[in-house]
Amino acid sequence: MTQFRSPRLLQMLFCGLTFTIWCSCGNRPAERSFLQADNPIPVAVVGVGVFGRNHARVYQELERQGEAVRLVGVVDSDLNRADAVAREFGCRAFGSVKQMLTTHSEIRAASVAAPTVHHLAVARALMQKGVDVLIEKPLAASLAEADELVQLAAAHKRIAQAGHLERFNPAVRATIPLLTQPMFFEVHRLSVFTPRSLDVDVVLDLMIHDLDIVLSFANSPVKEVRAVGLPILSGKVDIANVRLEFASGCVANFTASRVSTERVRKLRFFQPQQYVSVDYGRQEVLVFTVGADDGADSGAPTVNPQIKVAKPPVTSEEPLHAELKSFLHAVRQRSTPVVPLEDGRRSLALALDVIAAIREHGKKVGVAGLAKAKG
Numbered sequence: 369m370t371q372f373r374s375p376r377l378l379q380m381l382f383c384g385l386t387f388t389i390w391c392s393c394g395n396r397p398a399e400r401s402f403l404q405a406d407n408p409i410p411v412a413v414v415g416v417g418v419f420g421r422n423h424a425r426v427y428q429e430l431e432r433q434g435e436a437v438r439l440v441g442v443v444d445s446d447l448n449r450a451d452a453v454a455r456e457f458g459c460r461a462f463g464s465v466k467q468m469l470t471t472h473s474e475i476r477a478a479s480v481a482a483p484t485v486h487h488l489a490v491a492r493a494l495m496q497k498g499v500d501v502l503i504e505k506p507l508a509a510s511l512a513e514a515d516e517l518v519q520l521a522a523a524h525k526r527i528a529q530a531g532h533l534e535r536f537n538p539a540v541r542a543t544i545p546l547l548t549q550p551m552f553f554e555v556h557r558l559s560v561f562t563p564r565s566l567d568v569d570v571v572l573d574l575m576i577h578d579l580d581i582v583l584s585f586a587n588s589p590v591k592e593v594r595a596v597g598l599p600i601l602s603g604k605v606d607i608a609n610v611r612l613e614f615a616s617g618c619v620a621n622f623t624a625s626r627v628s629t630e631r632v633r634k635l636r637f638f639q640p641q642q643y644v645s646v647d648y649g650r651q652e653v654l655v656f657t658v659g660a661d662d663g664a665d666s667g668a669p670t671v672n673p674q675i676k677v678a679k680p681p682v683t684s685e686e687p688l689h690a691e692l693k694s695f696l697h698a699v700r701q702r703s704t705p706v707v708p709l710e711d712g713r714r715s716l717a718l719a720l721d722v723i724a725a726i727r728e729h730g731k732k733v734g735v736a737g738l739a740k741a742k743g
Protein backbone atom coordinates (compact mmCIF):
# COMPACT_ATOMS: atom_id res chain seq x y z
CA MET A 369 0.00 0.00 0.00
CA THR A 370 1.26 3.52 -0.86
CA GLN A 371 2.43 5.49 2.13
CA PHE A 372 2.42 9.31 2.10
CA ARG A 373 5.40 10.51 4.04
CA SER A 374 5.57 14.11 2.76
CA PRO A 375 3.03 16.52 4.36
CA ARG A 376 3.45 18.82 1.33
CA LEU A 377 2.48 15.98 -1.05
CA LEU A 378 -0.52 15.11 1.14
CA GLN A 379 -1.62 18.75 1.15
CA MET A 380 -1.37 18.96 -2.68
CA LEU A 381 -3.38 15.75 -3.09
CA PHE A 382 -6.04 17.02 -0.65
CA CYS A 383 -6.37 20.34 -2.49
CA GLY A 384 -6.62 18.57 -5.85
CA LEU A 385 -9.29 16.21 -4.51
CA THR A 386 -11.31 19.09 -3.02
CA PHE A 387 -11.13 21.00 -6.31
CA THR A 388 -12.26 17.91 -8.30
CA ILE A 389 -15.21 17.27 -5.93
CA TRP A 390 -16.18 20.94 -5.98
CA CYS A 391 -16.14 21.13 -9.80
CA SER A 392 -18.09 17.89 -10.19
CA CYS A 393 -20.79 19.20 -7.80
CA GLY A 394 -21.96 21.70 -10.40
CA ASN A 395 -20.21 24.83 -9.17
CA ARG A 396 -18.46 26.83 -11.84
CA PRO A 397 -14.68 27.10 -11.41
CA ALA A 398 -13.63 30.40 -9.85
CA GLU A 399 -17.28 31.25 -9.06
CA ARG A 400 -16.61 32.10 -5.45
CA SER A 401 -13.62 34.35 -6.06
CA PHE A 402 -15.49 36.08 -8.89
CA LEU A 403 -18.54 36.78 -6.77
CA GLN A 404 -16.62 37.73 -3.65
CA ALA A 405 -14.84 40.53 -5.46
CA ASP A 406 -16.73 43.65 -6.46
CA ASN A 407 -17.06 42.55 -10.10
CA PRO A 408 -20.45 43.49 -11.56
CA ILE A 409 -22.69 40.41 -11.67
CA PRO A 410 -23.65 39.79 -15.33
CA VAL A 411 -27.44 39.26 -15.41
CA ALA A 412 -30.22 38.54 -17.89
CA VAL A 413 -34.02 38.60 -17.97
CA VAL A 414 -35.92 35.78 -19.65
CA GLY A 415 -39.41 36.76 -20.79
CA VAL A 416 -39.65 40.52 -21.28
CA GLY A 417 -43.39 41.05 -21.54
CA VAL A 418 -45.14 43.49 -19.22
CA PHE A 419 -43.45 42.40 -16.00
CA GLY A 420 -40.12 41.12 -17.35
CA ARG A 421 -39.53 44.55 -18.89
CA ASN A 422 -39.70 45.95 -15.35
CA HIS A 423 -36.96 43.54 -14.25
CA ALA A 424 -34.77 44.75 -17.14
CA ARG A 425 -35.53 48.38 -16.23
CA VAL A 426 -34.66 47.87 -12.56
CA TYR A 427 -31.42 45.96 -13.26
CA GLN A 428 -30.37 48.86 -15.49
CA GLU A 429 -31.38 51.43 -12.84
CA LEU A 430 -29.43 49.51 -10.17
CA GLU A 431 -26.39 49.48 -12.45
CA ARG A 432 -26.68 53.25 -12.91
CA GLN A 433 -27.02 53.73 -9.16
CA GLY A 434 -23.68 51.99 -8.65
CA GLU A 435 -24.80 48.46 -7.73
CA ALA A 436 -22.30 45.84 -8.89
CA VAL A 437 -24.54 44.42 -11.63
CA ARG A 438 -24.53 44.51 -15.44
CA LEU A 439 -27.59 43.76 -17.59
CA VAL A 440 -26.06 41.69 -20.42
CA GLY A 441 -29.12 40.48 -22.27
CA VAL A 442 -32.83 39.83 -22.50
CA VAL A 443 -34.48 36.71 -23.92
CA ASP A 444 -37.96 36.47 -25.39
CA SER A 445 -39.46 33.89 -27.72
CA ASP A 446 -40.92 36.91 -29.50
CA LEU A 447 -37.70 38.34 -30.98
CA ASN A 448 -39.30 41.67 -31.87
CA ARG A 449 -40.20 42.08 -28.20
CA ALA A 450 -36.67 41.09 -27.09
CA ASP A 451 -35.16 43.56 -29.59
CA ALA A 452 -37.38 46.43 -28.43
CA VAL A 453 -36.56 45.89 -24.72
CA ALA A 454 -32.85 45.37 -25.46
CA ARG A 455 -32.74 48.66 -27.36
CA GLU A 456 -34.56 50.44 -24.53
CA PHE A 457 -32.12 49.22 -21.86
CA GLY A 458 -28.91 48.98 -23.88
CA CYS A 459 -28.26 45.24 -23.86
CA ARG A 460 -28.33 42.25 -26.26
CA ALA A 461 -31.49 40.46 -27.44
CA PHE A 462 -31.86 36.68 -27.78
CA GLY A 463 -34.62 34.30 -28.84
CA SER A 464 -33.74 31.52 -26.38
CA VAL A 465 -31.71 30.80 -23.25
CA LYS A 466 -29.57 28.34 -25.23
CA GLN A 467 -28.69 30.97 -27.82
CA MET A 468 -27.80 33.49 -25.11
CA LEU A 469 -25.59 31.14 -23.08
CA THR A 470 -23.74 29.90 -26.18
CA THR A 471 -22.28 33.34 -26.73
CA HIS A 472 -22.54 34.77 -23.18
CA SER A 473 -21.45 32.05 -20.79
CA GLU A 474 -20.41 34.76 -18.31
CA ILE A 475 -24.04 35.30 -17.21
CA ARG A 476 -24.34 34.41 -13.51
CA ALA A 477 -27.92 35.28 -12.60
CA ALA A 478 -31.26 35.73 -14.34
CA SER A 479 -34.85 36.72 -13.68
CA VAL A 480 -37.42 34.29 -15.11
CA ALA A 481 -40.52 36.27 -16.13
CA ALA A 482 -41.89 34.11 -18.92
CA PRO A 483 -45.50 32.90 -18.48
CA THR A 484 -45.83 30.53 -15.52
CA VAL A 485 -46.24 27.41 -17.70
CA HIS A 486 -42.69 28.00 -18.99
CA HIS A 487 -40.99 28.69 -15.63
CA LEU A 488 -39.72 25.11 -15.18
CA ALA A 489 -38.26 24.71 -18.69
CA VAL A 490 -36.61 28.14 -18.64
CA ALA A 491 -35.23 27.85 -15.08
CA ARG A 492 -33.99 24.30 -15.77
CA ALA A 493 -32.03 25.47 -18.84
CA LEU A 494 -30.47 28.27 -16.76
CA MET A 495 -29.66 26.27 -13.62
CA GLN A 496 -28.14 23.38 -15.61
CA LYS A 497 -25.67 25.91 -17.03
CA GLY A 498 -24.80 27.26 -13.57
CA VAL A 499 -26.99 30.40 -13.60
CA ASP A 500 -28.72 31.53 -10.37
CA VAL A 501 -32.41 32.34 -10.78
CA LEU A 502 -35.18 34.55 -9.50
CA ILE A 503 -38.43 32.94 -10.66
CA GLU A 504 -41.57 35.10 -10.83
CA LYS A 505 -44.67 34.15 -8.89
CA PRO A 506 -46.56 31.83 -9.08
CA LEU A 507 -43.47 29.61 -8.90
CA ALA A 508 -44.82 26.97 -11.29
CA ALA A 509 -47.96 25.62 -12.89
CA SER A 510 -48.15 22.59 -10.55
CA LEU A 511 -46.66 21.29 -7.31
CA ALA A 512 -44.77 18.57 -9.24
CA GLU A 513 -43.08 21.31 -11.30
CA ALA A 514 -42.35 23.35 -8.15
CA ASP A 515 -40.75 20.25 -6.58
CA GLU A 516 -38.60 19.76 -9.66
CA LEU A 517 -37.41 23.36 -9.42
CA VAL A 518 -36.46 22.87 -5.76
CA GLN A 519 -34.54 19.67 -6.68
CA LEU A 520 -32.78 21.32 -9.63
CA ALA A 521 -31.60 24.21 -7.45
CA ALA A 522 -30.20 21.77 -4.88
CA ALA A 523 -28.58 19.47 -7.48
CA HIS A 524 -26.86 22.36 -9.27
CA LYS A 525 -26.11 24.32 -6.10
CA ARG A 526 -27.91 27.38 -7.41
CA ILE A 527 -29.20 30.38 -5.51
CA ALA A 528 -32.90 30.31 -6.37
CA GLN A 529 -35.48 32.83 -5.21
CA ALA A 530 -39.25 32.93 -5.66
CA GLY A 531 -40.60 36.27 -6.91
CA HIS A 532 -42.95 37.16 -4.07
CA LEU A 533 -42.55 40.88 -4.46
CA GLU A 534 -44.72 42.05 -1.55
CA ARG A 535 -42.23 40.58 0.93
CA PHE A 536 -40.02 43.49 -0.11
CA ASN A 537 -42.72 46.13 0.19
CA PRO A 538 -41.31 48.58 2.78
CA ALA A 539 -44.70 48.67 4.58
CA VAL A 540 -44.63 44.87 4.96
CA ARG A 541 -41.05 44.98 6.21
CA ALA A 542 -41.96 47.68 8.74
CA THR A 543 -44.81 45.47 9.99
CA ILE A 544 -42.71 42.38 10.80
CA PRO A 545 -41.29 43.76 14.11
CA LEU A 546 -44.87 44.64 15.22
CA LEU A 547 -46.19 41.06 15.02
CA THR A 548 -47.11 39.53 18.37
CA GLN A 549 -50.02 37.10 18.10
CA PRO A 550 -52.12 37.98 15.04
CA MET A 551 -55.52 36.27 15.38
CA PHE A 552 -57.60 37.84 12.61
CA PHE A 553 -56.61 39.10 9.16
CA GLU A 554 -58.78 40.95 6.66
CA VAL A 555 -57.15 41.39 3.24
CA HIS A 556 -58.35 43.15 0.08
CA ARG A 557 -56.61 43.22 -3.27
CA LEU A 558 -58.86 44.75 -5.90
CA SER A 559 -57.86 45.74 -9.44
CA VAL A 560 -59.64 47.16 -12.44
CA PHE A 561 -59.96 44.76 -15.36
CA THR A 562 -57.11 44.56 -17.87
CA PRO A 563 -56.78 41.77 -20.43
CA ARG A 564 -53.54 40.51 -18.78
CA SER A 565 -52.58 37.27 -17.01
CA LEU A 566 -55.89 35.75 -18.11
CA ASP A 567 -54.19 32.35 -18.50
CA VAL A 568 -54.55 32.02 -14.69
CA ASP A 569 -57.40 32.85 -12.33
CA VAL A 570 -57.45 35.68 -9.78
CA VAL A 571 -56.12 33.39 -7.04
CA LEU A 572 -52.83 32.67 -8.86
CA ASP A 573 -52.74 36.12 -10.42
CA LEU A 574 -53.41 38.37 -7.36
CA MET A 575 -54.44 36.58 -4.18
CA ILE A 576 -51.25 34.51 -4.03
CA HIS A 577 -49.37 37.69 -2.98
CA ASP A 578 -51.51 37.95 0.17
CA LEU A 579 -51.56 34.20 0.83
CA ASP A 580 -47.76 34.35 0.91
CA ILE A 581 -47.67 37.36 3.25
CA VAL A 582 -50.27 35.96 5.67
CA LEU A 583 -48.55 32.54 5.71
CA SER A 584 -45.33 34.27 6.71
CA PHE A 585 -47.12 36.44 9.36
CA ALA A 586 -49.40 33.77 10.88
CA ASN A 587 -46.58 31.25 11.26
CA SER A 588 -48.94 28.30 11.76
CA PRO A 589 -50.21 25.49 9.48
CA VAL A 590 -53.51 26.03 7.64
CA LYS A 591 -56.28 23.85 9.09
CA GLU A 592 -59.27 24.74 6.96
CA VAL A 593 -59.94 26.48 3.63
CA ARG A 594 -63.38 27.79 2.61
CA ALA A 595 -63.77 29.68 -0.61
CA VAL A 596 -66.15 31.09 -3.18
CA GLY A 597 -65.19 32.42 -6.61
CA LEU A 598 -66.89 33.55 -9.77
CA PRO A 599 -65.91 34.09 -13.39
CA ILE A 600 -67.16 37.54 -14.39
CA LEU A 601 -65.39 38.86 -17.49
CA SER A 602 -62.90 36.10 -18.34
CA GLY A 603 -63.48 32.36 -18.56
CA LYS A 604 -61.66 31.93 -15.22
CA VAL A 605 -62.42 32.99 -11.64
CA ASP A 606 -62.15 36.81 -11.57
CA ILE A 607 -63.34 37.45 -8.02
CA ALA A 608 -62.80 35.28 -4.96
CA ASN A 609 -63.40 35.36 -1.24
CA VAL A 610 -61.52 32.96 1.01
CA ARG A 611 -61.55 32.12 4.70
CA LEU A 612 -58.55 30.33 6.17
CA GLU A 613 -58.31 28.92 9.65
CA PHE A 614 -54.87 28.18 11.07
CA ALA A 615 -53.93 25.56 13.67
CA SER A 616 -53.19 28.43 16.08
CA GLY A 617 -56.84 29.50 15.89
CA CYS A 618 -56.02 32.53 13.75
CA VAL A 619 -58.53 33.27 10.99
CA ALA A 620 -57.84 35.12 7.73
CA ASN A 621 -60.33 36.50 5.19
CA PHE A 622 -59.15 37.41 1.72
CA THR A 623 -60.96 39.14 -1.13
CA ALA A 624 -59.27 39.39 -4.51
CA SER A 625 -60.84 40.86 -7.61
CA ARG A 626 -59.61 41.84 -11.05
CA VAL A 627 -62.99 43.24 -12.08
CA SER A 628 -63.25 46.08 -9.58
CA THR A 629 -63.93 49.76 -10.24
CA GLU A 630 -61.13 50.81 -7.88
CA ARG A 631 -57.65 49.70 -6.93
CA VAL A 632 -57.22 48.61 -3.31
CA ARG A 633 -54.28 46.80 -1.72
CA LYS A 634 -54.87 46.51 2.03
CA LEU A 635 -54.06 44.08 4.79
CA ARG A 636 -55.45 44.60 8.30
CA PHE A 637 -54.99 42.42 11.34
CA PHE A 638 -55.90 42.25 15.00
CA GLN A 639 -53.72 40.95 17.79
CA PRO A 640 -54.02 41.38 21.57
CA GLN A 641 -54.64 45.11 22.29
CA GLN A 642 -53.73 46.05 18.74
CA TYR A 643 -55.16 46.70 15.31
CA VAL A 644 -52.62 47.11 12.49
CA SER A 645 -53.51 48.44 9.04
CA VAL A 646 -51.08 48.03 6.13
CA ASP A 647 -51.59 49.82 2.82
CA TYR A 648 -49.33 48.08 0.28
CA GLY A 649 -49.96 50.73 -2.37
CA ARG A 650 -49.32 53.83 -0.24
CA GLN A 651 -46.59 51.97 1.69
CA GLU A 652 -48.14 53.06 5.00
CA VAL A 653 -48.66 51.31 8.33
CA LEU A 654 -51.03 52.47 11.07
CA VAL A 655 -51.02 50.90 14.53
CA PHE A 656 -53.90 51.38 16.98
CA THR A 657 -53.05 50.24 20.51
CA VAL A 658 -55.60 50.00 23.31
CA GLY A 659 -54.38 50.25 26.87
CA ALA A 660 -53.52 52.31 29.92
CA ASP A 661 -51.14 55.30 29.82
CA ASP A 662 -47.51 54.69 28.88
CA GLY A 663 -46.27 51.71 30.83
CA ALA A 664 -48.57 52.39 33.78
CA ASP A 665 -50.89 49.43 33.19
CA SER A 666 -52.43 48.57 36.58
CA GLY A 667 -54.01 45.40 35.19
CA ALA A 668 -57.49 46.75 35.97
CA PRO A 669 -59.92 47.07 33.06
CA THR A 670 -60.27 50.69 31.94
CA VAL A 671 -63.79 52.11 31.48
CA ASN A 672 -62.68 54.37 28.66
CA PRO A 673 -59.56 52.79 27.23
CA GLN A 674 -57.17 55.14 25.57
CA ILE A 675 -56.40 54.31 21.96
CA LYS A 676 -52.96 55.33 20.86
CA VAL A 677 -52.36 55.69 17.14
CA ALA A 678 -48.85 55.30 15.76
CA LYS A 679 -47.49 55.56 12.24
CA PRO A 680 -44.18 53.68 12.11
CA PRO A 681 -41.64 55.25 9.75
CA VAL A 682 -41.54 53.55 6.35
CA THR A 683 -38.81 54.44 3.86
CA SER A 684 -40.50 54.31 0.50
CA GLU A 685 -38.85 52.11 -2.15
CA GLU A 686 -40.07 50.32 -5.27
CA PRO A 687 -40.52 46.72 -4.07
CA LEU A 688 -38.91 45.36 -7.26
CA HIS A 689 -35.75 47.41 -6.52
CA ALA A 690 -35.56 45.93 -3.05
CA GLU A 691 -36.30 42.43 -4.35
CA LEU A 692 -33.60 42.45 -7.05
CA LYS A 693 -31.03 44.01 -4.70
CA SER A 694 -31.75 41.28 -2.18
CA PHE A 695 -31.44 38.59 -4.90
CA LEU A 696 -28.07 40.01 -6.05
CA HIS A 697 -26.88 40.06 -2.44
CA ALA A 698 -27.79 36.36 -2.04
CA VAL A 699 -26.02 35.56 -5.35
CA ARG A 700 -22.85 37.34 -4.25
CA GLN A 701 -22.82 35.97 -0.70
CA ARG A 702 -24.03 32.49 -1.76
CA SER A 703 -26.62 32.86 1.02
CA THR A 704 -30.20 31.60 1.31
CA PRO A 705 -32.50 34.14 -0.36
CA VAL A 706 -35.12 35.99 1.70
CA VAL A 707 -37.82 34.10 -0.24
CA PRO A 708 -36.44 30.63 -1.05
CA LEU A 709 -38.19 28.39 -3.59
CA GLU A 710 -39.68 26.39 -0.72
CA ASP A 711 -41.73 29.49 0.26
CA GLY A 712 -42.89 29.86 -3.34
CA ARG A 713 -43.93 26.21 -3.29
CA ARG A 714 -45.80 26.68 0.02
CA SER A 715 -47.79 29.64 -1.34
CA LEU A 716 -48.52 27.78 -4.58
CA ALA A 717 -49.77 24.76 -2.59
CA LEU A 718 -52.16 26.98 -0.61
CA ALA A 719 -53.35 28.80 -3.76
CA LEU A 720 -54.09 25.41 -5.38
CA ASP A 721 -56.03 24.36 -2.25
CA VAL A 722 -58.05 27.59 -2.52
CA ILE A 723 -58.81 26.88 -6.19
CA ALA A 724 -59.92 23.34 -5.26
CA ALA A 725 -62.19 24.77 -2.52
CA ILE A 726 -63.71 27.24 -5.02
CA ARG A 727 -64.45 24.36 -7.45
CA GLU A 728 -65.94 22.28 -4.66
CA HIS A 729 -68.18 25.16 -3.57
CA GLY A 730 -69.15 25.90 -7.19
CA LYS A 731 -70.20 22.28 -7.71
CA LYS A 732 -72.28 22.33 -4.52
CA VAL A 733 -74.21 25.49 -5.38
CA GLY A 734 -74.20 25.28 -9.18
CA VAL A 735 -71.84 28.19 -9.91
CA ALA A 736 -70.58 26.33 -13.01
CA GLY A 737 -74.04 27.04 -14.48
CA LEU A 738 -73.55 30.76 -13.80
CA ALA A 739 -70.20 30.65 -15.66
CA LYS A 740 -71.94 29.16 -18.72
CA ALA A 741 -74.72 31.74 -18.57
CA LYS A 742 -72.07 34.49 -18.73
CA GLY A 743 -71.02 33.52 -22.28
Ligand SMILES: NC(=O)c1ccc[n+]([C@@H]2O[C@H](COP(=O)([O-])OP(=O)(O)OC[C@H]3O[C@@H](n4cnc5c(N)ncnc54)[C@H](O)[C@@H]3O)[C@@H](O)[C@H]2O)c1
Nearest residue numbers: 415416417418419420444445446481482484486504505506
Ligand atom coordinates in the same frame (compact mmCIF):
# COMPACT_ATOMS: atom_id res chain seq x y z
N1 LIG B 1 -44.63 39.75 -9.01
C1 LIG B 1 -45.63 40.38 -9.60
O1 LIG B 1 -46.23 41.28 -9.02
C2 LIG B 1 -46.03 39.99 -11.00
C3 LIG B 1 -46.81 40.87 -11.76
C4 LIG B 1 -47.13 40.49 -13.07
C5 LIG B 1 -46.70 39.28 -13.58
N2 LIG B 1 -45.95 38.43 -12.80
C6 LIG B 1 -45.49 37.14 -13.31
O2 LIG B 1 -44.51 37.36 -14.32
C7 LIG B 1 -44.64 36.39 -15.34
C8 LIG B 1 -44.87 37.10 -16.68
O3 LIG B 1 -46.07 37.84 -16.63
P1 LIG B 1 -46.38 39.05 -17.65
O4 LIG B 1 -47.62 39.68 -17.17
O5 LIG B 1 -45.16 39.87 -17.85
O6 LIG B 1 -46.68 38.20 -18.98
P2 LIG B 1 -46.56 38.69 -20.49
O7 LIG B 1 -47.40 37.77 -21.29
O8 LIG B 1 -46.76 40.16 -20.60
O9 LIG B 1 -45.01 38.41 -20.84
C9 LIG B 1 -44.45 37.14 -21.01
C10 LIG B 1 -43.35 37.23 -22.06
O10 LIG B 1 -42.65 35.98 -22.09
C11 LIG B 1 -42.41 35.64 -23.45
N3 LIG B 1 -42.20 34.18 -23.51
C12 LIG B 1 -43.15 33.20 -23.63
N4 LIG B 1 -42.54 31.99 -23.57
C13 LIG B 1 -41.21 32.22 -23.42
C14 LIG B 1 -40.09 31.37 -23.31
N5 LIG B 1 -40.22 30.04 -23.31
N6 LIG B 1 -38.87 31.94 -23.19
C15 LIG B 1 -38.74 33.29 -23.17
N7 LIG B 1 -39.78 34.14 -23.28
C16 LIG B 1 -41.00 33.61 -23.39
C17 LIG B 1 -43.61 36.17 -24.21
O11 LIG B 1 -43.31 36.35 -25.58
C18 LIG B 1 -43.88 37.48 -23.48
O12 LIG B 1 -43.19 38.57 -24.06
C19 LIG B 1 -45.78 35.46 -14.93
O13 LIG B 1 -45.28 34.37 -14.23
C20 LIG B 1 -46.60 36.34 -13.97
O14 LIG B 1 -47.34 35.62 -13.04
C21 LIG B 1 -45.61 38.79 -11.54
